Structures are given as C-alpha cells and as structure tokens.
Amino acid sequence: MSGRAIWDIVLVGIIFFLLVMLAESIREKPPESLTELYFSDHLSLPDMVNGTVQVSFSVRNLEHTRIAYRADITAELYNAKNNYKNISLDSVLIPLDSGNLSVFSKSYDIKDDFTKLKLKVRLSWDGGTREISFWAKSASQILYYKGLGNGTVECLSYTNYVQSLEKISITATGTDAQGYPIMQVWLDGNKLAEYSVSGTVRFDVMASAGDGTHYLDIAFINDYYDKASGEDRNLYIEQVFALGRPLRPSFIETGKGIKAFDCLDEAKGLQSEGAARYRIVVGGPR
Structure with missing residues (x-):
C-alpha cells in the first residue's frame, strides 16, 4: 500500500471522528426538570420536636405532562455520641396534572430516642428527583x-x-x-x-x-x-x-x-x- 493510500485512510478516519463529535455536540439535550418541591412552612420550620414531628411540603408539576410522583419521608436520628440510624416514616404517591400543586401535611410519632434529627423528603419520578431536609432538636418541654x-x-x-x-x-x-x-x-x-x-x-x-x-x-x-x-x-x-x-x-x-x-x-x-x-x-x- 502506497504512502498516499495510507494517508487517505487516516484522513477519512479523522473526518469520521470529527463528524461523530459534531453530532454528539449538537444532539438535543433533554430538558431540565421544572418540578418544584419545598416545605410549605419553610419560614417557620420546627427547631424543637417532642416525640412528634410535623411534615408539610408542597409539590408543583411544571413538566408540561401528567406526572406520578413518589415522596419518601425519612428521618436520620442522632444520639448524644452523634451516631445515627435512618428510619422510614412514610411513602406517598402524588399524581399531578401539569401546572397543578399538591400540599401534603402529616404528623409522625418517633418512638426512638434521639438528641437531634434530620427530616428528609425525597421526591422521585420517571425523569428526575428532588430532595429537601431540615434539622430539629429533641426537647421535652x-x-x-x-x-x-x-x-x-x-x-x-x-x-x-x-x-x-x-x-x-x-x-x-x-x-x-x-x-x-x-x-x-x-x-x-x-x-x-x-x-x-x-x-x-x-x-x-x-x-x-x-x-x-x-x-x-x-x-x-x-x-x-x-x-x-x-x-x-x-x-x-x-x-x-x-x-x-x-x-x-x-x-x-x-x-x-x-x-x-x-x-x-x-x-x-x-x-x-x-x-x-x-x-x-x-x-x-x-
């Protein structure tokens, strides 16, 4: 094989590689998720809890299509030595049409001993996830x-x-x-x-x-x-x-x-x- 033939093959390979890279760069990116998740009482979240924690959050569907959301509510419980255990409090299905808002509110009794907790709400659906959380201290009075x-x-x-x-x-x-x-x-x-x-x-x-x-x-x-x-x-x-x-x-x-x-x-x-x-x-x- 002549040197020119080898050069032609290399050149074709380079052109093919550049075309592939160009196609990847102009491939349409999936739209960013527009779902909103926030604590309904975010300006007055509890700093103290006494065995019972109130959870109130809102979900707004801005995805331009009906979405079946799943909300997992968990708590990380920490003791005086800062060791912790994770407990599941609830799992809720929230179907929402585009543009609609759903407000969820419920109290949960926590029987385990703890000095502080991290309350988390994780929202998941086919196409994305959201997570919010807050900290609270255990207090008896x-x-x-x-x-x-x-x-x-x-x-x-x-x-x-x-x-x-x-x-x-x-x-x-x-x-x-x-x-x-x-x-x-x-x-x-x-x-x-x-x-x-x-x-x-x-x-x-x-x-x-x-x-x-x-x-x-x-x-x-x-x-x-x-x-x-x-x-x-x-x-x-x-x-x-x-x-x-x-x-x-x-x-x-x-x-x-x-x-x-x-x-x-x-x-x-x-x-x-x-x-x-x-x-x-x-x-x-x-």
Whole structure:
C-alpha cells in the first residue's frame, strides 16, 4: 500500500471522528426538570420536636405532562455520641396534572430516642428527583415563641416563687456603640415590651399572669462590636423584681432569634445577643 493510500485512510478516519463529535455536540439535550418541591412552612420550620414531628411540603408539576410522583419521608436520628440510624416514616404517591400543586401535611410519632434529627423528603419520578431536609432538636418541654418558633424551657431548673406577677420591674444598663442596645421582655412565649436602653434605666412591665408556672425571658437582640475602634454595645441586667421580690435567672444563654431560647448555651453573661431566662411560680411558697 502506497504512502498516499495510507494517508487517505487516516484522513477519512479523522473526518469520521470529527463528524461523530459534531453530532454528539449538537444532539438535543433533554430538558431540565421544572418540578418544584419545598416545605410549605419553610419560614417557620420546627427547631424543637417532642416525640412528634410535623411534615408539610408542597409539590408543583411544571413538566408540561401528567406526572406520578413518589415522596419518601425519612428521618436520620442522632444520639448524644452523634451516631445515627435512618428510619422510614412514610411513602406517598402524588399524581399531578401539569401546572397543578399538591400540599401534603402529616404528623409522625418517633418512638426512638434521639438528641437531634434530620427530616428528609425525597421526591422521585420517571425523569428526575428532588430532595429537601431540615434539622430539629429533641426537647421535652417545648415553648412556642410567637413569631420566632419553638424554644424549650427544659434547662430552667431554678424556680422563683412569687405571690403576684402583675408587674415586672427591670433595671438595666445599656452602653452606646453606634446605637443603644434593644431589650425585649417575653412572658410565656409572648413579647410584652421592647425598649432602647440608654444608660441605667428602670422599666416597669405589666404582665397580669395568673397562678401557676410562667417563663420570663429578657433578651438582648442587637449586639455590636467594632474591633478597630473598640466600640462595644452591651446590655447588663442589673435587677429584676416581681412585687418587690428579686428574681434570679434560671439560665443565661446567647443566641440570635429563637436560638436565644433553645437551652444550648453555657455563656455566663449578656455581653452578646441572648437572653436571661427565669422560671417563676406564682402563688407558690412565701
């Protein structure tokens, strides 16, 4: 075989290879999946669960054809040593016409012991998958904070006994650093008042709480520190009284938003965002 013949064969091979590569590059790609999956209450997912977890999610079919979806709901349960087991909670078939939305909501009891869990929803169908998840902590004494979510009072062991909780008197000191600290007063998960604390000030907060156990939280919500200038905005709770009787904090923790009420802190002061927390029994021992 002559050298030119060999060259012609090589050239044909190269051309064939290039044509194959060109065909692969222009082959129509499958359309991307347009299915939507999200937690219906994604702005207020539970931070705490007490043996029961509420699952609420939405599926929207934007695939231009009817789809038979399958939703698998599982939970990864972690113990104190961070070991975990995976349990199946449910499997649901969700047939949806194009453009339609389906909302699924159900509560599940979890009998296994755990310290935290990861709740997962996996959506699958012929052509794609979606998955969403959230984390929650196990808590035995959950308290709902209006507008924030679930906190817990399980760490508030010390109890203050008073005969009345009609008025709470708080003396606080605020230090200025590009603005004064903001102090919020919460009772049983409801915000009673909010103050800007300039210097040392006494605040009288009307409560009107009846006999029984109540939970008072005094929160600092706008910490600020400038490392370059040394400016530091702080809130100090000097004294708290109910009907002239001093109240002692049951627990002090740091955290922003609902994290100030989750019993997961060992801080010893309010030099950052957080809350001084009080367990109070009205009508108890004198």
